[in-house]
Amino acid sequence: MANRPTLKTIADRVGVTVSAVSLALRDDPRISRATRERIQQAAEALGYVYNRHAAGLRRGDSGTVAVCLNDLSNPFFTEFLGHMEARFREADRMMLFCHAHETPSIQARFIRQMAEHGAAGLILVPVAGTTREDLDGPQVRHLRDFPLVLISRDVADTGFDRVINDDELGIRLLFDHLHDAGHRRFAWLGGGGDTSTARDRERSFRQRMEAAGLPVAAETIHHGPTSLAFGDAMLERLLALPTPPTAIVCFSDIIAFGVLAACYRHGLRPGVDLSVTGFDDMGAAAYSAPALTSVRVRTDVIGQRASELLLARMAGDRHPPVREVVPPELVVRASSGPPPASLVETPG
Amino acid sequence: MANRPTLKTIADRVGVTVSAVSLALRDDPRISRATRERIQQAAEALGYVYNRHAAGLRRGDSGTVAVCLNDLSNPFFTEFLGHMEARFREADRMMLFCHAHETPSIQARFIRQMAEHGAAGLILVPVAGTTREDLDGPQVRHLRDFPLVLISRDVADTGFDRVINDDELGIRLLFDHLHDAGHRRFAWLGGGGDTSTARDRERSFRQRMEAAGLPVAAETIHHGPTSLAFGDAMLERLLALPTPPTAIVCFSDIIAFGVLAACYRHGLRPGVDLSVTGFDDMGAAAYSAPALTSVRVRTDVIGQRASELLLARMAGDRHPPVREVVPPELVVRASSGPPPASLVETPG
DNA sequence: CGCATTGGTTCAATCGATTGAACTGTGTAA
DNA sequence: TTACACAGTTCAATCGATTGAACCAATGCG
Numbered sequence: 001m002a003n004r005p006t007l008k009t010i011a012d013r014v015g016v017t018v019s020a021v022s023l024a025l026r027d028d029p030r031i032s033r034a035t036r037e038r039i040q041q042a043a044e045a046l047g048y049v050y051n052r053h054a055a056g057l058r059r060g061d062s063g064t065v066a067v068c069l070n071d072l073s074n075p076f077f078t079e080f081l082g083h084m085e086a087r088f089r090e091a092d093r094m095m096l097f098c099h100a101h102e103t104p105s106i107q108a109r110f111i112r113q114m115a116e117h118g119a120a121g122l123i124l125v126p127v128a129g130t131t132r133e134d135l136d137g138p139q140v141r142h143l144r145d146f147p148l149v150l151i152s153r154d155v156a157d158t159g160f161d162r163v164i165n166d167d168e169l170g171i172r173l174l175f176d177h178l179h180d181a182g183h184r185r186f187a188w189l190g191g192g193g194d195t196s197t198a199r200d201r202e203r204s205f206r207q208r209m210e211a212a213g214l215p216v217a218a219e220t221i222h223h224g225p226t227s228l229a230f231g232d233a234m235l236e237r238l239l240a241l242p243t244p245p246t247a248i249v250c251f252s253d254i255i256a257f258g259v260l261a262a263c264y265r266h267g268l269r270p271g272v273d274l275s276v277t278g279f280d281d282m283g284a285a286a287y288s289a290p291a292l293t294s295v296r297v298r299t300d301v302i303g304q305r306a307s308e309l310l311l312a313r314m315a316g317d318r319h320p321p322v323r324e325v326v327p328p329e330l331v332v333r334a335s336s337g338p339p340p341a342s343l344v345e346t347p348g
Numbered sequence: 349m350a351n352r353p354t355l356k357t358i359a360d361r362v363g364v365t366v367s368a369v370s371l372a373l374r375d376d377p378r379i380s381r382a383t384r385e386r387i388q389q390a391a392e393a394l395g396y397v398y399n400r401h402a403a404g405l406r407r408g409d410s411g412t413v414a415v416c417l418n419d420l421s422n423p424f425f426t427e428f429l430g431h432m433e434a435r436f437r438e439a440d441r442m443m444l445f446c447h448a449h450e451t452p453s454i455q456a457r458f459i460r461q462m463a464e465h466g467a468a469g470l471i472l473v474p475v476a477g478t479t480r481e482d483l484d485g486p487q488v489r490h491l492r493d494f495p496l497v498l499i500s501r502d503v504a505d506t507g508f509d510r511v512i513n514d515d516e517l518g519i520r521l522l523f524d525h526l527h528d529a530g531h532r533r534f535a536w537l538g539g540g541g542d543t544s545t546a547r548d549r550e551r552s553f554r555q556r557m558e559a560a561g562l563p564v565a566a567e568t569i570h571h572g573p574t575s576l577a578f579g580d581a582m583l584e585r586l587l588a589l590p591t592p593p594t595a596i597v598c599f600s601d602i603i604a605f606g607v608l609a610a611c612y613r614h615g616l617r618p619g620v621d622l623s624v625t626g627f628d629d630m631g632a633a634a635y636s637a638p639a640l641t642s643v644r645v646r647t648d649v650i651g652q653r654a655s656e657l658l659l660a661r662m663a664g665d666r667h668p669p670v671r672e673v674v675p676p677e678l679v680v681r682a683s684s685g686p687p688p689a690s691l692v693e694t695p696g
Numbered sequence: 697c698g699c700a701t702t703g704g705t706t707c708a709a710t711c712g713a714t715t716g717a718a719c720t721g722t723g724t725a726a
Numbered sequence: 727t728t729a730c731a732c733a734g735t736t737c738a739a740t741c742g743a744t745t746g747a748a749c750c751a752a753t754g755c756g
Contacts, residue, residue, distance in 0.1 A: 004490065006712055017736055022713060032734060047489030052464045053401035053410060054712035057741045062401060064444070064465065072430050073631065075423055082420050085447045089454070094465055096412070097445035099433045106437070116400045117412065117442055141395030142352065228635040257635060264637035283421065287576040287605055289612035289637035354742055365706055370743060380704060402742035405711045 005046040014042050025050075056118060065310065066096040066114035066122045068107060070153075074226065074254060076280045076299070077125060080151060083303030084123060091311055093120075100127045102193065104134070111140055121147035121310045128193030132157050147313035151306045154196040154323070161313065163306045163324045167197060170295035171204035171249075173330035174277050177293070178247045179212055181338045183275060186214065187245035189234050189255050192223040201251055201279065226251065231258020239266065246274055246339035253278035253285050253294055260288055260335065275336040281328075290334035297328045353394040362390050373398075404466060413658065414444040414462035414470040416455060418501075422574060422602060424628045424647070425473060428499060431651030432471060439659055441468075448475045450541065452482065459488055469495035469658045476541030480505050495661035499654045502544040502671070509661070511654045511672045515545060518643035519552035519597075521678035522625050525641070526595045527560055529686045531623060534562065535593035537582050537603050540571040549599055549627065574599065579606020587614065594622055594687035601626035601633050601642055608636055608683065623684040629676075638682035645676050 007018040007025075014021070016035065024031045024039035025048075031039075056062035065088055069077045081097075088095055096119050098110040107127045114122060126135075135143060135158045150162040178186070188205050191198030202221070209216050219241055224230035231250060235258075238244050250256040256278030263270050270276045271290055278285055281296035305324055355366040355373075362369070364383065372379045372387035373396075379387070404410035413436055417425045429445075436443055444467050446458040455475045462470060474483075483491060483506045498510040526534070536553050539546030550569070557564050567589055572578035579598060583606075586592050598604040604626035611618050618624045619638055626633055629644035653672055 008712080018713075019715080019736060019738095020734090022715085023735090026714095030734070035734080047492075049460070049490045050464045051405075051466065051712055053466050054405055054741090055714070057399075057402050057405060057712080057743095058714045060741080062465075067445075072426050072433075073423070075421070075426075078420050078423075078426055082447055085420075085445070089457075094461055095445045097415075097433070097443045099430055109437075112397070113442060116398045117410075118399065118401050142397045144395075228632065232635060257632070261635040261637050261639070284576065284605070284632075287580060287609040289609050291609070356742080366743075367706060367708095367745080368704085370745085371705090374744095378704070383704080399742055402711090403744070405713095405742080406744045408711080 005043075005048045006051070009046060010039060010042050010048060013046070014039050053118070061120055062118035063092065064094045064096050064117065064119045065314075066098070066110070066117075066119035068098040068100055068110050068114075068122065068124045070100050070102050070107075070125045070127045071226070072099045072101075074252075075284065076252065076254070076282045076297070077152070079282060079299040080125070080303045083300050084307050087304055087307035087311075091307075102127045104129055108134065108139070111135075111143070115142045115146075121149075121314045123149050123151060123306055123310055125152045126150060126155050126195075128195045128198075130155050135160065147310055149306045149310045149313070151302055152197065156196075159321050161306075161309045161321050161323075163302050163309065163326065164196070165297045165302065166325045166327045167200040168204045170279060170297070170328040170330075171201050172208060173328075174249060174279070174293075174295055175205065175208040175212075177330060177332060178249070178275060178277065178336060179208075181275070181336070183247040183339050184214060185243060185245045185247070185339075186220060187238055187248045188221045189231060189248060189250045189259070190221060190223050191226055191251040193226070198251065205249060220245075224255075226254050228254060228258035228261065231255035231260075232262045233258075235259045235262035235266070244274075247336070248274065248276045250276065250278050253280045253282050253292060256292055256294070256335070257284070257288055260290070260292070264289065270335040271337045273340060275339070277336055281331050285331070286333070288335070293333045293336035294331050295328045296331050298326050301326050353391075353396045354399070357394060358387060358390050358396060361394070362386050401466070409468055410466035411440065412442045412444050412465065412467045413662075414446070414458070414465075414467035416446040416448055416458050416462075416470065416472045418448050418450050418455075418473045418475045419574070420447045420449075422600075423632065424600065424602075424630045424645070425500070427630060427647040428473070428651045428654075431648050432655050435652055435655035435659075439655075450475045452477060456482065456487070459483075459491065463490045463494075469497075469662045471497050471499060471654055471658055473500045474498060474503050474543075476543045476546075478503050483508065495658055497654045497658045497661070499650055500545065504544075507669050509654075509657045509669050509671075511650050511657065511674065512544070513645045513650065514673045514675045515548040516552045518627060518645070518676040518678075519549050520556060521676075522597060522627070522641075522643055523553065523556040523560075525678060525680060526597070526623060526625065526684060527556075529623070529684070531595040531687050532562060533591060533593045533595065533687075534568060535586055535596045536569045537579060537596060537598045537607070538569060538571050539574055539599040541574070546599065553597060568593075572603075574602050576602060576606035576609065579603035579608075580610045581606075583607045583610035583614070592622075595684070596622065596624045598624065598626050601628045601630050601640060604640055604642070604683070605632070605636055608638070608640070612637065618683040619685045621688060623687070625684055629679050633679070634681070636683070641681045641684035642679050643676045644679050646674050649674050 007021045011018045011021045021039050024036040096114050100107040148160045154162050154164050190202050259276050278292045278294040281294040285292040285294045355369045359366045359369045369387050372384040444462050448455040496508045502510050502512050538550050607624050626640045626642035629642040633640040633642045
């Protein structure tokens with residue numbers, strides 16, 4: 001800030017008023033060509049930097065949007081960030097960024113501060129446990145009619161736009177792939193957090209199990225953090241069961257990678273000795289050892305749609321809140337295959 | 349922005365002036381307890397949101413810092429982001445974020461725009477090819493005396509603070525570990541970008557080779573992007589050589605993961621049949637298959653130091669520019685070991 | 697009683713840019 | 727010659743908050 005030149009500085013140097021400078025720098029035809037050029041040269045020479053917030057104060061838009069992610073250590077979410085960043089750059093908007101770290105208080109604070117900073121809109125991957133109250137309650141009155149789009153995770157009854165993955169479809173594709181390959185003994189390594197994603201994926205898994213006439217026993221479902229360590233540790237526990245599963249369905253790629261690491265240590269060949277699947281299909285899934293069967297969540301589509309919706313809202317669009325559900329795709333790779341022949345239950 | 353309440357709104361409701369409201373909301377003792385409370389309640393009731401930029405206009409600091417990363421898809425850099433975000437949150441500063449995508453024009457644009465948005469400081473991981481000119485030339489006159497800290501990658505002679513990893517030390521630790529284990533046939537899979545990191549690591553590698561009396565042949569050094577695909581593809585080429593290397597030293601973990609993936613497909617056991625090492629030691633390195641020997645770059649230390657330096661500069665510190673070099677640590681895991689017995693050259 | 701003090705509040709200028717209205721001087725038409 | 731249009735520029739209010747100075751009333755002191 002160290003006393004940078006302002007419109008006044010330029011005006012004094014050229015010998016006109018700030019109004020003339022303001023108009024000239026924005027190429028307003030009201031200022032003559034000659035004067036305009038003198039002004040623009042002076043600005044250049046002085047190293048003038050436009051003050052967007054002073055302008056925004058008058059005009060009513062600071063030109064920023066806010067983005068709040070729950071977890072930066074998960075590349076899945078940074079993929080979103082990348083896609084949105086690109087779209088907002090196109091729209092000439094800067095991004096105010098927050099890493100909420102799955103912590104409600106950090107998220108709450110950001111929701112206040114981004115408003116104080118004049119953000120014109122907010123894209124939010126709500127942290128686990130986010131309630132309707134948090135986005136709609138008396139503490140956040142300023143969010144009323146505020147352009148806000150939720151992505152990836154849903155929060156019911158908030159009246160905001162949402163763009164989310166079709167988790168039900170994803171799990172169905174995955175389960176059917178495994179079931180068709182002959183698997184009957186499944187384990188679910190699930191997101192422990194209180195998120196729509198964790199709930200929806202697990203519910204779908206249970207539904208598919210039921211539909212296939214398979215029992216969902218206590219040792220079928222396991223909850224834990226979305227971390228490599230969790231997947232790694234869980235494989236050990238699953239192997240210790242009297243009848244270990246032949247297919248391990250993981251809530252996310254991250255967990256699956258942990259399982260693959262443990263498999264490697266045990267000399268187990270995923271895709272041959274047992275099947276392991278992820279969910280999200282982040283970039284690394286194609287290069288794990290072995291490559292991971294997963295469900296490709298369209299972070300590009302979701303990120304772009306969310307950006308579009310937000311920009312539309314910021315432009316004054318007043319349509320009723322939408323809930324867009326983006327279909328994912330099954331990506332079969334080496335980590336899944338038929339169960340080992342010795343373990344296939346012969347009918348009768 | 350949709351006509352939110354302002355100080356005036358509150359003032360009218362309570363029956364005082366905006367000055368009184370301004371003072372009251374900041375708990376100034378000049379306003380009586382009674383009035384202060386009435387004002388604060390009214391603010392609460394109206395859902396008032398502080399306008400930091402209007403205030404900043406008067407006070408001269410908008411409360412934001414800018415952060416520009418070269419590559420978001422590399423978790424190594426998001427680790428930095430996480431550490432800095434935490435520090436800036438503590439300091440009550442919001443982050444204006446940019447993903448430069450290794451693209452100079454995007455970086456240049458951000459350097460201008462963050463200034464327009466009144467950022468009080470900038471942390472930059474310069475994109476490949478960034479020159480002294482880009483940070484010090486006539487196009488960026490506003491960066492003169494601007495609080496700016498470079499991290500991870502250095503740009504010479506710019507007069508800015510820098511916090512970087514000791515790449516020379518890192519490579520030395522890695523090389524000596526492999527050499528001591530008996531390896532004599534090395535390959536280098538290097539960063540193709542024009543960055544100090546790529547240069548310093550490769551130079552160190554060459555120096556150690558020379559010091560060990562080993563020839564650096566054409567098939568020893570290979571350049572390519574920092575991607576899984578590059579590492580994956582390179583293993584194929586290295587295996588096709590008449591005398592393949594026994595140790596593959598990768599510029600970064602990302603490349604090494606690609607190599608591991610290819611090894612898996614070929615049935616090669618890293619750490620047994622050949623050794624593979626990474627650099628950065630990002631979180632996933634402990635959970636690859638097998639776990640990756642790497643050099644732990646202290647993203648936490650670097651991120652924190654950079655934040656501290658920046659905050660100090662923003663507070664008016666005028667010390668001459670510093671260049672802090674943070675020592676990394678060797679982390680030996682399963683992906684490296686002695687060369688296969690059959691390949692160890694017997695002396696004489 | 698008169699004057700100074702103090703507590704509580706308002707006044708008014710300010711930060712940097714924007715913009716509708718007003719002004720100035722030139723050229724053209726009546 | 728007067729009136730009028732018009733191009734080019736300036737005036738002045740405005741956005742929302744801050745702050746040193748001014749103001750006013752009530753109290754304290756001599």
